[in-house]
Amino acid sequence: MIAQPPPKADVLARRDDILAGLSHLVAKTGLITEALRLKPYETDGLPAYRQTPMAVVLPETTEQVAAVLRFCHQNGVRVIPRGAGTSLAGGALPLADSVVVGLMRMNRILDIDYGDRCATVQAGVTNIGITQAVAGEGFFYAPDPSSQLACMIGGNIGMNSGGAHCLKYGVTVNNLLGLRIVTMEGDIVDLGGAHLDAAGYDWLGLMTGSEGMLAMVTEVTVRILRAPEGARAMLVAFDSNEVAGQAVDAIIGSGIIPVALEYMDRPAIHACEAFAHAGYPLDAEALLIIEVEGSTAEQDDLLGRIAGLCGPFHPISLRVSQSAEESLAIWKGRKGAFGAVGRISPDYLCMDGTIPTGQLPFVLRRINEMSDAYGLKVANIFHAGDGNLHPLIMFDANLAGDFEKAEHFGADVLRLCVEVGGCLTGEHGVGVEKRDLMHVQFTETELNQQRRIKSAFDPDWLLNPSKVFPLLEGDARQSGVPALAA
Amino acid sequence: MPLDALAPGDEAGVIAAVLAAGAAREPLLVEGRGTKRGMLRPVQAARSLSTRNLVGVTLHAPQELIVSARAGTPLPDLEAKLAEGGQGIIAEPPDLQGLLGTEGVQTLGGVVATNLSGPRRVAWGAMRDHVMGVRAVNGSGELIRSGGRVLKNVTGLDLCKLLTGSHGTLGVITEVTLKVLPIAELTGSLLLPGLDAVRGVAALSAALGSPYGVSGAAWLPAEAAERVPGLGGQGAVALVRIEDFSASVHYRLGRLVTDLAAFGPAQTLDDAASKAAWRAVRDAVPLRTEVGDAVWRISVRPSAGPAVVDAVAVAGGRCFLDWGGGLAWVAGAPALHDAVAAAARAGGGTWTVLRAPEGMRAAVHVVPPEAVAMAAITRRVKAAMDPGGILNPGRLYAGM
Numbered sequence: 001m002i003a004q005p006p007p008k009a010d011v012l013a014r015r016d017d018i019l020a021g022l023s024h025l026v027a028k029t030g031l032i033t034e035a036l037r038l039k040p041y042e043t044d045g046l047p048a049y050r051q052t053p054m055a056v057v058l059p060e061t062t063e064q065v066a067a068v069l070r071f072c073h074q075n076g077v078r079v080i081p082r083g084a085g086t087s088l089a090g091g092a093l094p095l096a097d098s099v100v101v102g103l104m105r106m107n108r109i110l111d112i113d114y115g116d117r118c119a120t121v122q123a124g125v126t127n128i129g130i131t132q133a134v135a136g137e138g139f140f141y142a143p144d145p146s147s148q149l150a151c152m153i154g155g156n157i158g159m160n161s162g163g164a165h166c167l168k169y170g171v172t173v174n175n176l177l178g179l180r181i182v183t184m185e186g187d188i189v190d191l192g193g194a195h196l197d198a199a200g201y202d203w204l205g206l207m208t209g210s211e212g213m214l215a216m217v218t219e220v221t222v223r224i225l226r227a228p229e230g231a232r233a234m235l236v237a238f239d240s241n242e243v244a245g246q247a248v249d250a251i252i253g254s255g256i257i258p259v260a261l262e263y264m265d266r267p268a269i270h271a272c273e274a275f276a277h278a279g280y281p282l283d284a285e286a287l288l289i290i291e292v293e294g295s296t297a298e299q300d301d302l303l304g305r306i307a308g309l310c311g312p313f314h315p316i317s318l319r320v321s322q323s324a325e326e327s328l329a330i331w332k333g334r335k336g337a338f339g340a341v342g343r344i345s346p347d348y349l350c351m352d353g354t355i356p357t358g359q360l361p362f363v364l365r366r367i368n369e370m371s372d373a374y375g376l377k378v379a380n381i382f383h384a385g386d387g388n389l390h391p392l393i394m395f396d397a398n399l400a401g402d403f404e405k406a407e408h409f410g411a412d413v414l415r416l417c418v419e420v421g422g423c424l425t426g427e428h429g430v431g432v433e434k435r436d437l438m439h440v441q442f443t444e445t446e447l448n449q450q451r452r453i454k455s456a457f458d459p460d461w462l463l464n465p466s467k468v469f470p471l472l473e474g475d476a477r478q479s480g481v482p483a484l485a486a
Numbered sequence: 487m488p489l490d491a492l493a494p495g496d497e498a499g500v501i502a503a504v505l506a507a508g509a510a511r512e513p514l515l516v517e518g519r520g521t522k523r524g525m526l527r528p529v530q531a532a533r534s535l536s537t538r539n540l541v542g543v544t545l546h547a548p549q550e551l552i553v554s555a556r557a558g559t560p561l562p563d564l565e566a567k568l569a570e571g572g573q574g575i576i577a578e579p580p581d582l583q584g585l586l587g588t589e590g591v592q593t594l595g596g597v598v599a600t601n602l603s604g605p606r607r608v609a610w611g612a613m614r615d616h617v618m619g620v621r622a623v624n625g626s627g628e629l630i631r632s633g634g635r636v637l638k639n640v641t642g643l644d645l646c647k648l649l650t651g652s653h654g655t656l657g658v659i660t661e662v663t664l665k666v667l668p669i670a671e672l673t674g675s676l677l678l679p680g681l682d683a684v685r686g687v688a689a690l691s692a693a694l695g696s697p698y699g700v701s702g703a704a705w706l707p708a709e710a711a712e713r714v715p716g717l718g719g720q721g722a723v724a725l726v727r728i729e730d731f732s733a734s735v736h737y738r739l740g741r742l743v744t745d746l747a748a749f750g751p752a753q754t755l756d757d758a759a760s761k762a763a764w765r766a767v768r769d770a771v772p773l774r775t776e777v778g779d780a781v782w783r784i785s786v787r788p789s790a791g792p793a794v795v796d797a798v799a800v801a802g803g804r805c806f807l808d809w810g811g812g813l814a815w816v817a818g819a820p821a822l823h824d825a826v827a828a829a830a831r832a833g834g835g836t837w838t839v840l841r842a843p844e845g846m847r848a849a850v851h852v853v854p855p856e857a858v859a860m861a862a863i864t865r866r867v868k869a870a871m872d873p874g875g876i877l878n879p880g881r882l883y884a885g886m
Contacts, residue, residue: 114695115691115788116789117788138697160644162638166638167637170611170615171638174611174615183859185859187859188859190857193834194787194835195786195787195834195836196612196785196809196813197601197612197785199785199838199854200882201648201651201656201867202614202647202648202650202651204647205646205647205648205650206648208647209643226695228697228699229697248549249549252548252551255572255669256668257667257668295737297737298737354634354636354637354638356552356635357549358549385637386638387638422634423639423641425640425641426636426639427638427640428640438641441641441642442631442641442642446632446642447642449628449630449870450642450645452870453643453648453870453871455870456867457866459866
């Protein structure tokens, strides 16, 4: 278990008073304190880590969020913001003395404006919920993380979520126009709006990906885009990772930016095919899923160009989807990759490093060597266009020491990502999972600079503390740099 | 003008200069080549610290859509280097020499520090959306790196975003890594003449709401259109751009002609005419300015663009619209400021003073003041990056 700061004794001692105070701030059903009902909130998408919080509150309005934060600020109570709890990095892991503020009851679509191409929604609306609300008019919300059926836009802001289509459409921050936030002191502030460029500092940019450490998000205005006329996928299989990597370089180097360019290695191909029956070639070492958009003629043209570019690399198979149904089946395999690996292994860790794409063959070779050394299987899924690598490390939590082994393997992979010029996390966030690896990528000076910015928003380090930044020795809060507080 | 100009040749020199200024408690005017020195509020500093001597591309990986260069690299040099590989800077930052009355080339660090984006902003994002990595020296003389040289990165707080558009007030940017994209095979445009602002923005909105990937959408009143070669003599015009492979550009322009038929007959502009017109729009050439004028950039929700046009006209100013109506370039007497600010507020947006007489620059809110709670955080963030307050003090907000 990862080290956590000790609970504040004074807060635990005042537990009953604090819960009584909270009960006045939200609806009766919006305060959860019984052990059994707290159970679902003790973990998130990283279930290896668990901690029961003191309470969960479920506000229904921005004003209630502000009242709860103001109260917690006055009482020195730590707050853990939570959306759908799908974080793969432990971003919503509670502390024993904390109050979890869940946004699931703030799930209303507030405004859709097709003329100005934006939608304003509460933070608890699911990612797919935005697209569903505007699909009837032919629009969509672009970032599409694999968890999009469940994950909430507030959490997407927290982690700056990506998805399979961000090579063309960008990640969350690139599709964001405005936020309503609540500071830890309980002030409600609007950032941005429905316009494109904010004046002054880029608070929208800083908030996005700040993992709930700076302020809580309650409302979000995003860009909505008109969907393309159509989209079609093709599958290209190769007999080595090296050759597949060269094909990716050739495609990008040609001036074509496919809307998606996904890569699976042999174990991933086999797991996904068993799950989705998408017709993936089982004799391949590497498989590319390439999607293009436009009219049928434009799709034909682009897919033809890509097939031509792949030719010199002698693909062992090349199949262009002939229908929307076939494209859906191809994507079903890729989007279901996590579930597919879950079927062949009792447990797995999903890693999330980014590497310069040219390093892919080397990195995959090293990961396979590590796999042999650790004795744990791994399947690799990769957003090849933007270098975001997702090794799924398989283990069995019931075997003593297996989880620790998987964690060490994962840490080695992330160190490798940084070593070749990449980073620890491309879209999942640091959370608690990668917190203690931050010094691999940053100097202590750089971490202290980031900590001082956290302090500028939350001087007492009450908002999602103990995430992202390694704990400091000898600090009562064991997190943050009180001496450096701005 | 500062008395003394420091222009170190490497990052260590920047660190030394900042440390020395901090020790002496002397503020620094931080800049590249100073082409945008007249923007926002004036900085009172005895010395300037320029990044003009930090030059050169340090990494170019075309297959990875990545380029890194030192902050003082002249933007035209960087664009030429990228063009050799058929790539370009996605946000097409404007060259505002003509508008700002300055001479000389702007630097990469300058366009990043000011987050200035061109017409493509409406489809592909701002400068800040493509800054993947930054190296900067904070006000304590510490080297701070954020981001990296990969396209997806959520490791730690995103100081690339915070530094981009911070106008040198939070750190001295020494090196930048950008995402770049291929330059389109062909550029084509649709010209819809004779539309007033309301009908013009409606046409732009219809175009941007189409599935055809419109990458530019501007509306020019008659006087502004006269200033752009090829657009004059037809009254006010709406202009829509497509950039893509040749066959796609022809197909998509054809579909737009049909879809926008309700807005009257459309003309198409070929590659050369399109590029010339959009370059002019990018650089605000359509905006006529007079000596003593102030110039504002207003960002509002696109449908509010026509109301801004009306308000500016009533106040006696001139303007044109880009970004589908969401960006208004405004020129006029300094006395227009209150009307401009009111129009920006009414449109739910913001303003930036790009150019103004010295007295006005120090006297008005050059960007909208922040709400009280946010202003307190802003002061603390400034102190977190620049505790001595020595980097471009007063540039954005008075007393900070």
